[in-house]
Amino acid sequence: MSATKVVTExxxxxxxxxxxxxxxxxGLALLLAAAVYAPFQLVPFHVFQLTMVLVYAxxxxxxxxxxxxAGQISLGHGAFFAVGAYSGAILLDRWDLPYPxxxxxxxxxxxxxxxxLGVPAMRLRGLYLALVTLAIAIFLVPLLKRFEAVxxxxxxxxxxxxxxxxxxxxxxxxxxxxxxLIVTVAAFLLAAGLLRSRVGRALHALRDNETAAExxxxxxxxxxxxxxxxxxxxxxxxxxxxxxxxxxVSPDSFTVNLSITLLAGLVVGGLGSLSGPVLGGLxxxxxxxxxxxxxxxxxxxxxxxxxxxxxxxxxxxLAGLAARLxxxxxxxxxxxx
Amino acid sequence: xxxxxxxxxxGLGAGAIYASLAxxxxxxxxFTGIVNFAQGELAMFSTYIAWQCVAAGLPFWxxxxxxxxxxxxxxMLIERVIIRxxxxxxxxxxxxxxxxxxxxxxxxxxxxxxxxxKDFPNPFPGGALEAAGVSVSFSTLGVLGVVAAVMGLLYLxxxxxxxxxxxxxVATNPASxxxxxxxxxxxxxxxxxxxxxxxAVSGVLVAPLLFLEPNMMGGVLIYAFAAATLGGFDSxxxxxxxxxxxxxxxxxxxxxxxxxxxxxKVGVPLVIILGVLLLRPQGLFGRAVVERA
Numbered sequence: 001m002s003a004t005k006v007v008t009e010x011x012x013x014x015x016x017x018x019x020x021x022x023x024x025x026x027g028l029a030l031l032l033a034a035a036v037y038a039p040f041q042l043v044p045f046h047v048f049q050l051t052m053v054l055v056y057a058x059x060x061x062x063x064x065x066x067x068x069x070a071g072q073i074s075l076g077h078g079a080f081f082a083v084g085a086y087s088g089a090i091l092l093d094r095w096d097l098p099y100p101x102x103x104x105x106x107x108x109x110x111x112x113x114x115x116x117l118g119v120p121a122m123r124l125r126g127l128y129l130a131l132v133t134l135a136i137a138i139f140l141v142p143l144l145k146r147f148e149a150v151x152x153x154x155x156x157x158x159x160x161x162x163x164x165x166x167x168x169x170x171x172x173x174x175x176x177x178x179x180x181l182i183v184t185v186a187a188f189l190l191a192a193g194l195l196r197s198r199v200g201r202a203l204h205a206l207r208d209n210e211t212a213a214e215x216x217x218x219x220x221x222x223x224x225x226x227x228x229x230x231x232x233x234x235x236x237x238x239x240x241x242x243x244x245x246x247x248x249v250s251p252d253s254f255t256v257n258l259s260i261t262l263l264a265g266l267v268v269g270g271l272g273s274l275s276g277p278v279l280g281g282l283x284x285x286x287x288x289x290x291x292x293x294x295x296x297x298x299x300x301x302x303x304x305x306x307x308x309x310x311x312x313x314x315x316x317x318l319a320g321l322a323a324r325l326x327x328x329x330x331x332x333x334x335x336x337x
Numbered sequence: 338x339x340x341x342x343x344x345x346x347x348g349l350g351a352g353a354i355y356a357s358l359a360x361x362x363x364x365x366x367x368f369t370g371i372v373n374f375a376q377g378e379l380a381m382f383s384t385y386i387a388w389q390c391v392a393a394g395l396p397f398w399x400x401x402x403x404x405x406x407x408x409x410x411x412x413m414l415i416e417r418v419i420i421r422x423x424x425x426x427x428x429x430x431x432x433x434x435x436x437x438x439x440x441x442x443x444x445x446x447x448x449x450x451x452x453x454x455k456d457f458p459n460p461f462p463g464g465a466l467e468a469a470g471v472s473v474s475f476s477t478l479g480v481l482g483v484v485a486a487v488m489g490l491l492y493l494x495x496x497x498x499x500x501x502x503x504x505x506x507v508a509t510n511p512a513s514x515x516x517x518x519x520x521x522x523x524x525x526x527x528x529x530x531x532x533x534x535x536x537a538v539s540g541v542l543v544a545p546l547l548f549l550e551p552n553m554m555g556g557v558l559i560y561a562f563a564a565a566t567l568g569g570f571d572s573x574x575x576x577x578x579x580x581x582x583x584x585x586x587x588x589x590x591x592x593x594x595x596x597x598x599x600x601x602k603v604g605v606p607l608v609i610i611l612g613v614l615l616l617r618p619q620g621l622f623g624r625a626v627v628e629r630a
Contacts, residue, residue, distance in 0.1 A: 132607070135562070
C-alpha cells in the first residue's frame, strides 16, 4: 500500500518529510566552497561587506540561541557585542596581546557578564527581560564614554588591523575575511552541537511549554541563564572580530539602534533556524546600504514594516521560506525509498 | 536646604513628564496585557503633528486639540490594523511587533520631517515663582498641572461613566465582559486611542524642553518604563507616583552622587527596574498575579 493515500484524518501538525541529509551536506559544501572562492573574485569593498555579514551572522547566531531556541527576548544584544568589541580593543591597545588570543578572552568576558546579568534577569517574565535588556543597552553608551582612560571616551580607540602573514600571499581584506570565516564556521559548529545536545533539547522544551519542561526535570532558571550567557558569548565573539575587521571602536557604534537592528535582522532572517542568522546578516548589511540612497530613513521604514509583516505571514522568516522552497524542489527529484 | 528643595522641584517637573508617558503605557497594559514599546515613538509622531499645525499658522491650543483628536484616531487604527492580528499570540511575538512599530514610526517621522532639530513653542509663560529661595518655573508648574488634570479626567472617565465601567470590566475579565454585552474589541481599540492621546500630551510637554526630533522620546521611554514598573504595570495611580519618584530620584542622584553625575543618570531607571523586579515584581501599587500553572 502506498503511504500517500492514507491521509484520511487531518494531521494536527503538517508533517514535512525531512530532506535527505545528503542534500543538506552537498548544499553546505557548495556554500562553503563559494564562501572560500568569493574573496578572490570581488573588489576589496565587497569583500569587506561580506566580512561584516559574517560578523553579524555570528552575533545573530547568539541572539537566535536566546530568542529563537529558548524563547526569551533580548533588546540589548548590542551591549554584549560592544563588550566583546571593547574587550578585544582594550587587550590589543593596552597589553599588545596577539590578536588570536583576544577572541577567547572577549568571548569569556561576555559570557561571564551574560551569566551575571542573566541570574537576576532570568527570574523575570519575558516582558520584563525585554525591559531590562533595553535599559542595559541604553546605559552602556554613557558608561563607555565615562571611563575615558580605558575606553578612549567618545573618541574611541583606533587599532592596527591584523596583518596577513607573508606565506599566505593574501591582501589585508582577504585575510580578515578568512579569519572571520573561520570564526563563523567554528561558531556555527558550536551552536549546532549545542542545540543537538541535552542543552538544546532543554531550551526547546522550555520555549514550547515551561510547565511541561519543568515537570520533565528541566531546571528553568538554570537553562534560561545558561542560554543568556551562551548567547552573550557569541555576541561578544562577534564584537571582538568586529574590532579586528574595523580597527576602531567608539561608543556611538554600539547604541541601542544596534541592538534593535540585530533583533530585526534575526526576525527577518528566521527565528530558530541555523540558516536564519546568515540571511539576517545579509539583510542587516545590505538593506541599509542599498536603501540609504533613497532616504536616510528608508532602512528604518523597511526594517519596521518587514518585522511586522514577517511576524504575521512568515514567523519562520526568510530561512523558513527558503526551506519551504527547497523542500518543494527536492520533492520533485525522485528518490529511492 | 533651599538647593535640595530646588532639586526636588526640578525632579518633580521631570517626573511629571515620565508619569504622563508611563500612564499611556499602563493604559494599554491594563486592557491588553501588552507593553507597547512604540509608545514613546507614537507620542513623538503626535508632537510632530502639533508642530506641523502650529507651523501652518494655527494657534497653539487649537493645534493641541486637533493633535489629540488625530492621536486618538491613530491609536484606535493601530490597534485595529496592527495589534488585532497578534492578540493572544505569545508575548515574544507581541513585543517584536511593537518593536517593529517603534522602528517604523521613528523612521517615518524622520522621512517626513527630516532628522533636523525643530523648535517647539512652549505653551507656558516664561519666568518663575519665587518662594523661600526656591524658584519654580511656570513651565514646571504647567507640566505638573497638566498631568494632574489628565489623571483627574481619566479618573472621572473610569469611575463615573458607562464607557469607563465597560473598560474596567474588559480589563478585569474580557470573557465575562463579552458575555454581558460589552463590545470587547471596540473597548480595546478605545484603550489604545486613549493611550495614544495621553502619550501625545506627554510628547507636547517634552518637546519644548528637549527640542523636537525623531529620537526625542527614546530617552524618556526608559524612564517611563521604570516609572510603570515601580508603580505597577496595572495601576494608573502607581504610574504617576512612580513617574514622580523616578524623576526625583534621577535628579537627586545626578546632583548629589558624584560618581553618577549628569551623564550616568540613565543608569537610575535600570537600577530601579532591576530592584523593583527582584524585590517587589508587582510594583508599589500593583496587584500580585497568582498564576495557576
